[in-house]
Amino acid sequence: MKPTAAFVGMMALASLAFILVSFGHNQDPVEKPLPYSHAPDENQKPTYRLIPHPLYNPQKLVEEFQPLVDYLNRALPETPIRIEASRDYQAFEKKIRAREADILMPNPWQAIEAMKVGYHVVAMWGDADDFRGIFILRKDSKVKKPSDLKGKAISYPSPTALAAAIMPQYFLFTQGIDIKKDIQNVYVGSQESSIMNVFLGATAAGATWPPPWRQFQKDHPAQAEQLTVAWETPSLINNAVMVRDNLPPDFGQRLQQALLDLPKTAEGQKILKDIETARFHAANDKSYAIVREYVERFEKEVRKVEIP
Structure with a gap:
């Protein structure tokens, strides 16, 4: 099933994010202060x-x-x-x-x-x-077994994500896949982006782990309904x-x-x-x-x- 028109705006933004990540993930941006924090009164005490x-x-x-x-x-x-x-x-x-x-x-x-x-x-x-890697596919995917991923793109949050990149890549290695030659590894910056890339069809599979997948199902139930967990790594x-x-x-x-x-x-x-x-x-x-x-x-x- 293709994504409905209600999600077109979101898809466009996510697609743009994917393009930016795909072409810029090796760059080392300057860290800027994030506004997303809540602090108690710091006037009297250190924090x-x-x-x-x-x-x-x-x-x-x-x-x-x-x-x-x-x-x-x-x-x-x-x-x-x-x-x-x-x-x-x-x-x-x-x-x-x-x-x-x-x-x-x-x-x-x-x-x-x-x-x-x-x-x-x-x-x-x-x-x-609960600490194990999982592979997310679209339900309409033609990928049925790990070897079907050869020649295809797989999304991950980061090369250093243990449950969502390292453990899934080791799983693929045990399935006879050379991750340096047989697949395209796309590091997209976050767990949600790894999943969303699969929904949008930008990658054939996405690696994540159970807590972000459960959260994605709560936050995006319509998109999650079109996705499935194909394989899991040992914990x-x-x-x-x-x-x-x-x-x-x-x-x-x-x-x-x-x-x-x-x-x-x-x-x-x-x-x-x-x-x-x-x-x-x-x-x-x-x-x-x-x-x-x-x-x-x-x-x-x-x-x-x-x-x-």
Whole structure:
């Protein structure tokens, strides 16, 4: 079924975005301050910057995560916390290496990179079995098996998206596909764009992971109805919550407890539902050793994680 006329304007904008990303994704734009943040009164106290990885577009991310930040400000009132979004994965990763975040919510690969500059894990964000790559196809697609993707374009949010690029590409490698030669890899900047490129027919398949796909189904039910999940990768460990090493020694432990307490109240359950997360789990740096091993194997057999 072709997209209806009601979506023509949206399609045109999305198509334009795709064209811009396709021709400009290797450029390194200057990061500009994003207006999508909510900060408590900073006149009296310093603030902690909580920066999640770009699960959604900046405005959407702030809208979805602000209730969590409000909860943390009540649970941990000594220093106000404010949320900050990032334009894309590369902008977020620059903030990691510059140690700009006080509280960091990275994907697992970004977590092991953050450890190198002094961040430490205090929690896992979501259940481990929810961290897996999925391939989205149009329901009217002629692609029936992974090998049918040879010669076609596949969209991903970023080369460094673990569940939505690295794990799907390793899956394709195990299916006999040389991702450097057999397919066209298109990095489009966000999870939603990866899915939308499939809907528009710009790519034959799009890689993402379950939380953004569930959110897309809520936000765009008509488009989602024309799409289907074709294949899934095995799961790994989920995203991390980390604190910088110069914060007060007990802050990480108190933050961890506040996150673990979320399911105990109706408010906390709603916060978890809104950010597409079942619960937070206690974790530490050692919990992510499996990611280091996975990435080493991926880089040996498939490609380097970071593409110049």
